[in-house]
Amino acid sequence: xxxxxxxxxxxxxxxxxxxxxxxxxxxxxxxxxxxxxxxxxxxxxxxxxxxxxxxxxxxxxxxxxxxxxxxxxxxxxxxxxxxxxxxxxxxxxxxxxxxxxxxxxxxx
Numbered sequence: 001x002x003x004x005x006x007x008x009x010x011x012x013x014x015x016x017x018x019x020x021x022x023x024x025x026x027x028x029x030x031x032x033x034x035x036x037x038x039x040x041x042x043x044x045x046x047x048x049x050x051x052x053x054x055x056x057x058x059x060x061x062x063x064x065x066x067x068x069x070x071x072x073x074x075x076x077x078x079x080x081x082x083x084x085x086x087x088x089x090x091x092x093x094x095x096x097x098x099x100x101x102x103x104x105x106x107x108x
Contacts (some may be wrong), residue, residue, distance in 0.1 A: 002064070004071050004076055004077070007067075007071065007091060007095045008068065008071050010095050011064050011067050011068050011071070011095050011096065014060075014095070014096075015061065015064045015065065015068070018057050018060050018064065019061065020059045022057045022061065022066055023055055024059065025050050025051075025054045026054070027040060029050055029051065029054075033053055036058065051084055060096075061064060063096045063098070064096050066096070066098065067095060067096040067097075067098070070088070070098070077091060079100035079103050080098045080099065081098050081099055081100075081103040081107075082100060082102070082103055083106070084100050084102075085100070086099070086100045086101075087100070087101060
């Protein structure tokens with residue numbers, strides 16, 4: 001059986017860190033562009049990379065929030081696809097995991 005209190009604490013910590021990173025990215029993206037055209041080109045490339053990171057972080061945030069929701073509704077540790085238990089080692093490595101290893105492999 002999974003220690004849901006420990007998982008919840010890890011997920012909440014992860015959520016706070018992810019939200020802080022997303023806030024920093026938003027702050028960086030809101031900076032005005034340099035007046036120099038060459039610098040602007042570099043800054044636009046950097047902004048595109050930051051936007052990509054932001055999208056990935058938003059996905060991670062959504063995954064963590066779904067895991068916290070499963071803790072709240074008592075289904076944490078159950079595969080959302082087949083209903084079997086997710087291995088404790090998998091949840092230790094990825095506390096936001098929604099699929100057992102078999103279903104995760106099938107989804108790839």
